[in-house]
Amino acid sequence: MSASDTTAPDAMMADIGRGIEWGQSGERERARGLFAxxxxxxxxxGDALHRxxxxxxMADVQDDVREELAWDLRALEAADLITDERARxxxxxxxxxxxYPSLHLNLAEAYRKLGDLDRARDHLRRGRAAAGELGDDGYGKMIKDGLSRLADRLAAGPPADVIGWIA
Structure with missing residues (x-):
């Protein structure tokens, strides 16, 4: 989700951005607190874009992959309710x-970590199918590269430290 140069993000998006910065700088607990x-x-x-x-x-700052997955699923569910006009x-x-490419990439990785390779492959497929919507920029390249690396990990089979899927 890239910000436009001409329109300032709303206050909630700015607060979320602050939490992202904290998470990326290693202050994961502080970010989790703000996100909560x-x-x-x-x-x-509430607003689907904000959710x-x-x-x-929030998924990115979880220590438990099951919590990560739960937040990733919430993100995907909310994305289905956002209009392009609302995003603008x-x-x-x-x-x-x-x-969607990033949302599906994150879901695929969480399912892979849990050992649910069928769901991981499904979300990888869905992420790749949506990747044409990405721009030809650094963000788009990062997500496409992430999808490729995930495909390689899935081709290698289950991770050694599989947590195991619990339905």
């Missing part, structure tokens, strides 16, 4: 369709 506060403010039926961005980001209003330059 923001999730309470948004609520389960998607927050859940997608929040200052995002990409169409909603460009969110």
């Amino acid at each position: 506060e923001l999730w309470e403010r948004i609520g389960p039926d 998607c961005a927050l859940a997608h980001s 209003q929040a200052g995002l330059a990409s169409p909603v369709a460009a969110f």
Whole structure:
């Protein structure tokens, strides 16, 4: 999800961005705390764009892969409710369709870690199918490269430290 140069993100997206920065700088617990506060403010039926961005980001700072998966699933569910117009209003330059490669990549990786290789492969397939929506920029390259690396890991079979899928 890339921000537009001409439209400032709304306040919630700015707060989510702050949490992303904390998570990327190693302050995962601080990011989780902020994201938990923001999730309470948004609520389960709040703005779908906010829910998607927050859940997608919260998944990245989880220590338990099952929690990571739960947040990734919330992000995907919310993404299905976002319109391109809503994304533009929040200052995002990409169409909603460009969110899906990353969402599916994260889901595929979580399922792979859990040893559910069929679901991992399904989300990899869905991420690759949506990858044409990505821009020809650094973000698009990062996600496409991530999908390729995940395909290689899946071809190698289950990870040595499979947690095991619990239905």
